[in-house]
Amino acid sequence: MKLQSRHLLGLEGVSADEISLILDTAVSFREIIERPIKKVPTLRGITVLNLFYEPSTRTKISFELAEKRLSADTITFTKAMSSVKKGETLKDTVRNIEAMKINMVVVRHGSSGVPYFLTQCMDSNIINAGDGSHEHPTQALLDMFTIRQKYGKLKGLRVVLIGDVKHSRVVRSNIWGLKTMGCSVAVCGPSTLQPYEVEKFGVDVYTDLDEALDGADVVNIMRIQLERQQSGFLATQREYTNLFGVTAERLKLLNKNFTIMHPGPMNRGVEITPEVADGKSSVVLEQVTNGQAVRMAVLYLLSGKREEEE
Amino acid sequence: MKKQAYDLVIKDGRVIDPALGFGHVAHLFIKDGKIAKIENDNISSRKKIDFMPDENVIDAAGKIVMPGLIDMHVHLREPGREDEETIVSGCQAAAAGGFTTVCCMPNTDPAIDNQETVKFVLSRAEMADARVYVVGAVSKMLKGEELSEIGDLVKAGAVAISDDGGYVQNPQLMRNALEYASMFNIPIISHAEDDFLCKDGVMNESFQSTRLGMKGRPAVGEVIAVLRDIKLCELVGGRLHIAHVSTAGAVEAIRMAKADGVDVTAEVCPQHFCLTDDMIGEKFDTNLRVNPPIRTKADIDAIIKGLVDGTIDCIASDHAPHAEEEKDVEFDQAPPGMIGLQTTVGLVKTYLIDKGYLSWADAIRKMTRNPARILNLPVGTLKVDSPADITIIDSDKKWTVKKTDFRSKSKNSPFVGWKLSGKVSHTILGGRVVYSDK
Numbered sequence: 001m002k003l004q005s006r007h008l009l010g011l012e013g014v015s016a017d018e019i020s021l022i023l024d025t026a027v028s029f030r031e032i033i034e035r036p037i038k039k040v041p042t043l044r045g046i047t048v049l050n051l052f053y054e055p056s057t058r059t060k061i062s063f064e065l066a067e068k069r070l071s072a073d074t075i076t077f078t079k080a081m082s083s084v085k086k087g088e089t090l091k092d093t094v095r096n097i098e099a100m101k102i103n104m105v106v107v108r109h110g111s112s113g114v115p116y117f118l119t120q121c122m123d124s125n126i127i128n129a130g131d132g133s134h135e136h137p138t139q140a141l142l143d144m145f146t147i148r149q150k151y152g153k154l155k156g157l158r159v160v161l162i163g164d165v166k167h168s169r170v171v172r173s174n175i176w177g178l179k180t181m182g183c184s185v186a187v188c189g190p191s192t193l194q195p196y197e198v199e200k201f202g203v204d205v206y207t208d209l210d211e212a213l214d215g216a217d218v219v220n221i222m223r224i225q226l227e228r229q230q231s232g233f234l235a236t237q238r239e240y241t242n243l244f245g246v247t248a249e250r251l252k253l254l255n256k257n258f259t260i261m262h263p264g265p266m267n268r269g270v271e272i273t274p275e276v277a278d279g280k281s282s283v284v285l286e287q288v289t290n291g292q293a294v295r296m297a298v299l300y301l302l303s304g305k306r307e308e309e310e
Numbered sequence: 311m312k313k314q315a316y317d318l319v320i321k322d323g324r325v326i327d328p329a330l331g332f333g334h335v336a337h338l339f340i341k342d343g344k345i346a347k348i349e350n351d352n353i354s355s356r357k358k359i360d361f362m363p364d365e366n367v368i369d370a371a372g373k374i375v376m377p378g379l380i381d382m383h384v385h386l387r388e389p390g391r392e393d394e395e396t397i398v399s400g401c402q403a404a405a406a407g408g409f410t411t412v413c414c415m416p417n418t419d420p421a422i423d424n425q426e427t428v429k430f431v432l433s434r435a436e437m438a439d440a441r442v443y444v445v446g447a448v449s450k451m452l453k454g455e456e457l458s459e460i461g462d463l464v465k466a467g468a469v470a471i472s473d474d475g476g477y478v479q480n481p482q483l484m485r486n487a488l489e490y491a492s493m494f495n496i497p498i499i500s501h502a503e504d505d506f507l508c509k510d511g512v513m514n515e516s517f518q519s520t521r522l523g524m525k526g527r528p529a530v531g532e533v534i535a536v537l538r539d540i541k542l543c544e545l546v547g548g549r550l551h552i553a554h555v556s557t558a559g560a561v562e563a564i565r566m567a568k569a570d571g572v573d574v575t576a577e578v579c580p581q582h583f584c585l586t587d588d589m590i591g592e593k594f595d596t597n598l599r600v601n602p603p604i605r606t607k608a609d610i611d612a613i614i615k616g617l618v619d620g621t622i623d624c625i626a627s628d629h630a631p632h633a634e635e636e637k638d639v640e641f642d643q644a645p646p647g648m649i650g651l652q653t654t655v656g657l658v659k660t661y662l663i664d665k666g667y668l669s670w671a672d673a674i675r676k677m678t679r680n681p682a683r684i685l686n687l688p689v690g691t692l693k694v695d696s697p698a699d700i701t702i703i704d705s706d707k708k709w710t711v712k713k714t715d716f717r718s719k720s721k722n723s724p725f726v727g728w729k730l731s732g733k734v735s736h737t738i739l740g741g742r743v744v745y746s747d748k
Contacts, residue, residue, distance in 0.1 A: 012521070089635065089638070089639055090639060090640060091638055091639070109640070111640035111641060111642045111643060112522050112523045112524050112594075112641065112642065113522065113591075113594030113640065113641045114640055116593065116594050117594060117640060117641075120593075131523075132523050132524065132642070133523030133524070134522055134523035134524075135523070167523075169523055172521075172523060195519070195520035196515050196516060196517065196519065196520050196526060196528075197516065197517040197520055198520055200517040200520070201520075201521075
């Protein structure tokens with residue numbers, strides 16, 4: 001079993017076998033992270049560029065650590081410190097960097113479709129670390145890894161994604177991945193933050209949080225961006241919290257052995273109460289640790305595609 | 311040397327001129343840049359042709375001969391962005407695409423909102439390979455705040471006014487513009503998309519925009535804008551022309567307005583009957599980014615129905631050149647627009663005529679007589695004494711759209727690589743052959 005593509009641009013179109021392969025591979029890397037010496041020579045001689053056009057804490061550090069633990073050489077580019085400020089285009093920027101002989105690119109960018117765009121102007125393997133509101137496949141993979149770790153399966157579980165569905169790439173990648181793996185998926189959020197024809201993803205759509213939570217196994221809570229208020233999508237933060245904030249009280253509606261997830265960064269007291277975020281059902285920190293293992297697996301499997309080509 | 315009776319003859323072509331109600335094989339004689347006569351094939355006409363030197367005879371056997379086509383919606387970018395297009399290069403593209411007349415939109419830099427800029431454009435067009443008519447601005451600097459000097463624009467030669475590229479968002483200004491323009495009997499061409507509903511949108515709002523996580527421009531943004539303009543036109547009179555109709559809702563609104571007797575006309579562009587929004591996710595091709603955006607199959611069906619029943623009067627290209635470096639970027643960073651002068655004929659033939667929706671006569675009417683009538687242009691017909699503007703099309707010739715064949719300075723077309731049927735064979739402007747297919 002191998003991955004079909006030499007890039008990871010998104011989870012749309014990625015098969016259940018491929019997702020399982022990534023998650024299975026991540027299990028052994030997860031074990032390496034727990035060792036006293038957390039380094040393997042797998043990617044020795046491979047140079048990875050982390051191309052971050054948008055701010056990121058978790059994803060950037062997670063990828064960097066994953067690369068270092070695989071013994072890759074890594075360089076990290078952030079927009080603020082670059083020639084982008086001098087007017088250089090994305091294409092020129094990446095082609096110049098690639099001329100310094102790099103092998104793989106991890107890209108985070110505010111415009112949907114940028115990872116695909118890079119495949120058209122570079123030879124490197126491209127890994128999408130978040131493009132616009134389109135996809136964030138490694139986040140969804142680590143979410144699925146975390147769910148599978150707890151339940152031993154994905155198939156048949158009920159997963160509810162709560163928050164700003166319209167602008168969330170995490171939601172989209174989760175929908176594709178979870179559906180492929182046989183989960184039942186629901187989204188819940190204010191109707192102004194549900195994108196047009198969202199039901200065509202094949203998900204149940206709720207605007208009432210209690211209805212959405214009823215009978216769910218996993219609740220994945222998205223960050224709500226406070227500036228949505230200015231764009232007229234929300235009335236006030238207070239009202240959002242009243243309607244969609246996940247509180248301990250509401251968790252009673254969930255199935256026994258439920259799980260609380262959040263991709264971060266959290267607005268405590270807005271979309272999630274501290275009590276829920278730090279409660280015994282919360283796996284938010286486990287998600288972060290697993291993220292590294294999943295990213296190591298993706299880097300490893302895609303580097304395997306490189307050898308295949310050579 | 312004996313002076314020739316005619317300068318040029320186009321023999322044996324199927325001559326179609328909807329303005330004359332003409333549609334059969336005939337010979338077309340040209341003299342002094344004008345149409346001298348159209349004659350059926352007989353001994354006398356044969357004899358005249360036989361007397362002509364070979365180089366003055368175009369054999370159009372098996373081809374269609376029509377009045378030079380009119381593209382009532384192009385952007386020539388001069389003055390301001392001569393790196394993207396000039397009046398001369400745009401007219402070369404027009405000639406290669408079978409258009410002898412183009413109407414250029416005023417969103418240049420500076421905008422065509424004053425007499426001097428109209429005169430500048432017209433002077434640049436004097437030696438070009440197509441006739442250029444100017445569309446002036448509705449508002450000063452296209453800002454949508456104050457009316458431009460419309461009387462002056464008309465005096466300098468403007469044939470219509472438009473703030474194309476954007477909507478005249480202020481309804482009071484649009485009302486005033488319709489009233490004011492009616493003094494000069496020129497139409498207002500409306501780019502009907504509500505700014506508030508479409509703000510920052512980069513593609514049609516649909517499941518596709520949802521899937522790709524891109525900001526959408528909802529169909530209703532066009533429908534509301536069209537309905538408002540129709541209601542204003544109904545109230546104060548004037549002539550309203552809706553540019554690049556892209557939605558089923560707008561087609562229906564225009565159909566009903568026409569039935570109610572409102573003086574409204576409309577055009578569509580090939581991208582809105584050939585392309586659908588699900589193509590965007592395939593390669594994020596920035597050449598597919600255009601305003602109004604490419605829509606859905608249901609919209610295409612409605613547009614075709616509108617073309618067939620006459621709700622849609624014209625076919626235009628909305629030729630919008632953009633520099634390669636501006637398009638070779640992230641999808642949402644690219645400016646909207648695609649070139650179209652050299653692909654319109656092939657797309658009309660392949661997607662409207664070959665599929666049986668329109669006859670050649672219908673299609674020609676929408677690219678000659680109808681725009682000429684709307685804009686009151688002295689072209690678009692083969693009537694004797696008209697300017698000898700003629701397009702000859704090899705109607706079944708198959709060809710592939712190639713980037714290197716574009717005469718426009720810009721190459722931003724999503725149709726590169728498409729296989730089309732129907733190719734321009736000759737374009738003749740005032741009796742002069744400005745293009746011939748090799």
